[in-house]
Structure formats: structure tokens, C-alpha cells
Amino acid sequence: MKPLEIRWHGRGGQGVVTASRILAEGALREGKYFQAFPEYGPERMGAPIKAFNRVSDQPIRLHCGVTNPELVIVVDPTLLTSVNVLEGLGEDGIVLANCEKSPAELRDILGFKTGKVVTVNASHISREILGRVVVNTPMLGALCRVFDQVKMETMLEAVRAQFGEKLRAEVIEKNLSSLKKAHEEAQVG
Amino acid sequence: MAKIMGFNGNAAVAYAMKQINPDVVAAYPITPQTDCVERFAEYVSEGLVDTEFVTVESEHSAMSACVGAAAAGGRVMTATAANGLALMWEIVYIAASMRLPVVMMVANRALSGNINIHCDHSDTMGARDAGWIQLFSENAQEAYDNLIQAVKIAEDMGVRLPVMVTQDGFIISHELERVEILEDQEVKQFVGPYQPRYPLLDLEHPVTYGPLDLFDYYFEHKRSQIEAIDCSLPVIERVGQEFGKVSGRSYGLLELYRMEDAEYGLVALGSTCGTAKETIDGLREKGKKVGLIKIRCFRPFPKEAIVKAVSPLKGLAVLDRSATFGGFGGPVFTEVRSALYDAESRPLTLDFIYGLGGRDIFQEDIATAFSRIEEAVKTGRVEKPIDYLGLRE
Numbered sequence: 342m343k344p345l346e347i348r349w350h351g352r353g354g355q356g357v358v359t360a361s362r363i364l365a366e367g368a369l370r371e372g373k374y375f376q377a378f379p380e381y382g383p384e385r386m387g388a389p390i391k392a393f394n395r396v397s398d399q400p401i402r403l404h405c406g407v408t409n410p411e412l413v414i415v416v417d418p419t420l421l422t423s424v425n426v427l428e429g430l431g432e433d434g435i436v437l438a439n440c441e442k443s444p445a446e447l448r449d450i451l452g453f454k455t456g457k458v459v460t461v462n463a464s465h466i467s468r469e470i471l472g473r474v475v476v477n478t479p480m481l482g483a484l485c486r487v488f489d490q491v492k493m494e495t496m497l498e499a500v501r502a503q504f505g506e507k508l509r510a511e512v513i514e515k516n517l518s519s520l521k522k523a524h525e526e527a528q529v530g
Numbered sequence: 531m532a533k534i535m536g537f538n539g540n541a542a543v544a545y546a547m548k549q550i551n552p553d554v555v556a557a558y559p560i561t562p563q564t565d566c567v568e569r570f571a572e573y574v575s576e577g578l579v580d581t582e583f584v585t586v587e588s589e590h591s592a593m594s595a596c597v598g599a600a601a602a603g604g605r606v607m608t609a610t611a612a613n614g615l616a617l618m619w620e621i622v623y624i625a626a627s628m629r630l631p632v633v634m635m636v637a638n639r640a641l642s643g644n645i646n647i648h649c650d651h652s653d654t655m656g657a658r659d660a661g662w663i664q665l666f667s668e669n670a671q672e673a674y675d676n677l678i679q680a681v682k683i684a685e686d687m688g689v690r691l692p693v694m695v696t697q698d699g700f701i702i703s704h705e706l707e708r709v710e711i712l713e714d715q716e717v718k719q720f721v722g723p724y725q726p727r728y729p730l731l732d733l734e735h736p737v738t739y740g741p742l743d744l745f746d747y748y749f750e751h752k753r754s755q756i757e758a759i760d761c762s763l764p765v766i767e768r769v770g771q772e773f774g775k776v777s778g779r780s781y782g783l784l785e786l787y788r789m790e791d792a793e794y795g796l797v798a799l800g801s802t803c804g805t806a807k808e809t810i811d812g813l814r815e816k817g818k819k820v821g822l823i824k825i826r827c828f829r830p831f832p833k834e835a836i837v838k839a840v841s842p843l844k845g846l847a848v849l850d851r852s853a854t855f856g857g858f859g860g861p862v863f864t865e866v867r868s869a870l871y872d873a874e875s876r877p878l879t880l881d882f883i884y885g886l887g888g889r890d891i892f893q894e895d896i897a898t899a900f901s902r903i904e905e906a907v908k909t910g911r912v913e914k915p916i917d918y919l920g921l922r923e
Binding site: 361362365366369373374375376377378379381400401402403404405406408 | 700
């Protein structure tokens with residue numbers, strides 16, 4: 342059985358790889374099988390990068406790259422027009438993007454008529470709550486609107502587990518708030 | 531009760547090393563192994579292991595320190611990749627010649643040049659004649675399991691040889707996966723206390739390691755080394771079964787997948803075997819009688835098991851993730867085909883070199899290998915015995 346496959350688009354330094362790991366941690370807590378891996382190239386701040394997840398109820402045996410994801414998550418709005426984020430995405434696919442647009446507007450920009458489009462202004466949310474743009478955690482909140490394999494409360498636990506030893510309690514709480522807010526504000530269309 | 535962790539291959543191996551708690555680890559960082567040694571260094575600094583951690587100035591020194599520490603009577607481990615393994619070369623042979631049960635993780639990476647940090651098997655295959663036992667891992671779970679078994683195999687009194695446990699660089703070393711770990715106590719009991727043999731530090735019984743050994747006895751010593759590695763085959767199988775009793779995951783020399791009634795087989799090593807299993811399931815649904823022969827133990831080469839598994843087949847595709855420049859096919863092909871020469875029946879056999887420098891291998895590529903061998907069997911002709919998968923030509 343094909344596992345659910347996710348492709349993340351972001352830029353070096355935006356925490357995309359960390360986000361894919363938190364998602365994997367969430368899947369672990371749900372008793373699922375999972376993979377998280379980045380596309381390893383030259384690591385440069387600001388350069389477009391990709392990361393991937395596979396999630397399944399069955400053991401995952403594939404070790405090749407993800408070419409036909411069911412879900413694409415675009416963390417950096419500038420990539421929507423500079424990278425082909427729809428590459429390999431099927432008609433039923435889901436696009437989740439951090440941007441100021443509505444799902445209908447983004448559909449026009451991408452030329453994506455089918456499937457589902459979810460937009461959330463994660464940059465704005467994190468600027469308000471964290472005082473700077475850290476979009477990876479809010480995107481996980483928005484993801485929970487269209488992805489049922491990891492429950493919202495599990496995702497919050499996974500974020501706590503990821504940052505528990507690295508960040509101050511107050512910063513973790515803000516990350517969790519931004520995740521919840523993005524979950525509420527995400528528009529599905 | 532098994533505990534589930536989210537580990538990449540490096541983390542899984544570092545965790546196994548922590549549970550094994552070796553006396554000495556000497557290592558030098560190299561991508562994609564670095565993450566493993568970094569994690570182990572953290573265990574050392576947090577006081578979670580008793581290991582003497584030797585930070586050396588090169589891989590040549592890393593293996594030299596391992597040889598010294600193992601000869602002195604310690605349980606010793608290291609890890610490396612690619613050019614790091616190449617730099618160790620001289621001492622890699624010496625570790626095996628001295629019959630020192632060192633355990634080394636290799637995160638498979640292409641050898642330079644040009645500089646490439648991604649996976650192929652050229653590093654490990656280059657060391658295939660160094661006298662080490664070589665175990666390949668399909669995923670992070672197997673890297674963890676193999677590392678624990680490696681200690682017991684290496685230290686078996688009938689073996690006493692170094693063991694290399696490989697995992698595909700980045701593909702496994704950096705892929706976060708679900709890994710079931712054993713309890714510390716279970717690992718400790720499984721590997722048992724270390725029993726050094728002829729340790730240099732036993733001052734009551736002084737011995738010499740690595741003296742001059744010319745035409746009078748060198749040959750006999752090499753002969754006994756050949757015997758030792760050949761005799762490790764049943765030990766590797768036994769330890770694989772014993773590990774199964776503890777973990778629920780048994781291991782053999784090979785893993786056969788859907789081979790019961792297979793007409794066409796594929797031989798592969800490492801992470802590609804996982805992708806091949808998925809591909810085989812898909813082809814089986816289309817009525818193709820295909821199966822996989824996964825080589826877990828490449829050294830010593832499990833000749834009899836391979837011949838038994840593949841001789842009834844009509845066609846066999848061998849996947850080689852390294853090239854032998856000027857040789858007749860990749861190293862896996864050469865061995866498999868040679869092993870089949872005396873078999874009563876043998877399949878038509880094709881070699882596919884693939885994945886050099888981290889070139890990805892997809893299910894379509896594996897399906898191509900199967901269709902090529904099927905075509906060769908139908909026409910009875912092998913146009914190109916050695917070909918490439920996923921290459922632009």
C-alpha cells in the first residue's frame with residue numbers, strides 16, 4: 342500500500358527539516374510508521390530546499406525520493422511563483438501554503454483547479470505572537486485542518502517534545518499558540 | 531516491552547553503541563557518518579557510557595587507535611565513510627590480520643573524485659577483500675540490529691574478526707524512521723561481557739602482535755585467516771537466530787522475499803531492497819513471478835545459500851551500487867555469477883550498475899531490470915550482460 346507522501350518547500354533556515362521531523366514525531370505518537378528526510382544538496386541559507394514525509398499504518402519500505410506526493414506544503418510564499426510546487430501532485434492533491442491570498446486566489450496563481458487548496462498567513466501569525474517570522478510550527482497547525490493522521494493535540498505534544506530541551510518554556514508556549522492560531526485561521530477551499 | 535523511537539540510521543547506531551558501552555571508540559568525523567559520532571560523543575560527555583573516546587587527527591589514526599586498544603584487550607568500535615575508509619585502508623587489513631574483533635559502522639558514500647557525499651557502495655566494496663565480515667542494512671532498524679549482532683559475531687571465539695556494519699549514506703543514515711529498540715539490559719545480556727584473548731595488557735602472559743612474518747609462515751597465517759572468515763558463516767546465522775529470540779526480528783545471511791514460486795529474481799543490497807519489495811508486490815499483482823534475494827552478509831560471501839536460492843530461476847538481475855573499472859561487471863555480479871558456474875542449473879544473469887554518487891533508484895528502474903531479464907529469457911539471448919539503470923547516455 343502506498344504511504345501518504347508529503348513534500349515541503351521552503352528556504353534554508355526556515356525550519357522546514359525540523360517541521361518534517363515534528364510531523365514524524367507526531368506520527369510516532371499516533372502509532373504510525375513514518376519517514377522524514379530532506380533533499381540533501383548544498384546547504385545555503387535562503388536557497389530553495391525540499392523535505393519529505395511518508396506516513397502509513399503499514400511498515401514503509403520505500404527508500405526512493407518522493408515524486409508523487411498527495412500533499413505539498415509551501416512554507417515560503419515567494420516559492421509559489423519561482424518553483425513548480427505542483428510537480429508530481431495528482432488531481433486529488435492538497436496544496437497548503439503560507440501566503441496572504443485566499444484559496445481561490447492561490448488556485449488562479451497556481452492554475453490548480455482540482456483537489457484542495459489551503460492558505461494561511463503564517464508569517465503574519467508568527468510575527469504577531471513570536472515577534473519574528475518562524476513559520477514552520479504554524480504550518481503544522483494549518484496542516485492538521487486537512488491531514489487526519491496526526492491529531493491536533495498530538496501535534497502540540499510533538500512540538501513540545503522537539504523543542505523541550507532547546508527552547509525556553511515561554512518560547513515553546515508561543516510556538517504552540519502560533520500553531521493553534523494557524524489551525525483556526527487556515528482557509529480551506 | 532519494545533520501545534519505539536524516531537531515529538535516523540546514525541542515531542540508531544549511536545544508540546546501539548551507547549547500549550553496548552564499548553571500552554574504546556576512536557573516530558574521525560566524515561559526512562554522512564558525522565552525526566553518529568557526534569551523538570555518541572554526547573553520550574560520553576553526559577556520562578552515559580564508560581567509553582574512552584579518542585578524538586584522533588585522521589581515519590588512519592582512528593583505525594590505528596582501534597587496533598591498539600583491541601590488542602590491549604578492549605571492546606572497540608568506530609565509524610566512518612567513503613574517503614575516511616579509504617584513508618584507513620592499511621590498518622583495516624591489519625585489524626583483520628591480527629584477528630581483532632573491532633566493530634565499525636560505515637555510512638556508505640561514493641569515493642572521490644569528483645567529490646560526492648551521497649550513497650554508493652564503492653567504499654565498502656573496495657574493502658571487501660580486507661578480511662572483515664560485512665553486513666548490509668536495509669533500513670535504520672537493521673542498522674541498529676546489525677550493530678548489536680556484530681559485537682557478538684566479532685567476539686565469538688570461533689571467529690575473532692572485525693565486522694563492518696553498513697547503511698546507505700543519507701538514504702538511511704539521515705532518514706528519520708520508526709525504530710524499535712531493546713532495553714539496555716537486553717542488549718547487555720545479548721552481547722555479554724567482553725572476553726579478551728591474548729591481551730597485550732595481560733603482563734603475566736606477554737605476547738607480540740604484528741611481527742615480521744616472511745615466507746616461512748605468512749602464507750599459513752593467511753590460510754588460517756581464510757578459514758576463520760569462512761567459519762563465521764554459521765556463527766552469523768546462529769547469532770541472527772538468537773537475536774530473533776530477544777527482539778522478534780531474526781536474521782540470516784540472505785533474506786528471500788516472495789521467492790517461493792519465483793521465475794525471475796533480483797539480487798540487491800542495502801536500502802534498495804526495500805524499494806524492490808514494494809516493486810515486487812506491484813509486479814506480483816500483475817501476475818509476474820518475481821522475487822528478491824537480499825544479501826545481508828556480503829563477506830563472507832554466502833555462496834551455497836545464494837546458489838540454492840537462485841539456481842531454480844529462469845532469469846536473474848543483479849544490482850550493483852558500485853563499479854569495478856575494467857572488471858567484468860560490478861562486485862556483486864562477479865561473485866554471484868561465479869558462484870553459479872558449478873550449479874546444476876543456473877539462470878540467465880544480467881548486471882545493472884546503478885545509483886552511483888546517490889543517483890536515486892525508483893520502482894520504475896527496478897521494474898525495468900525485471901523486464902530486461904524477462905526479455906532476455908524469452909529470446910534466449912543476452913545482448914548486454916552489464917548495463918546501467920537510471921543513467922543518461
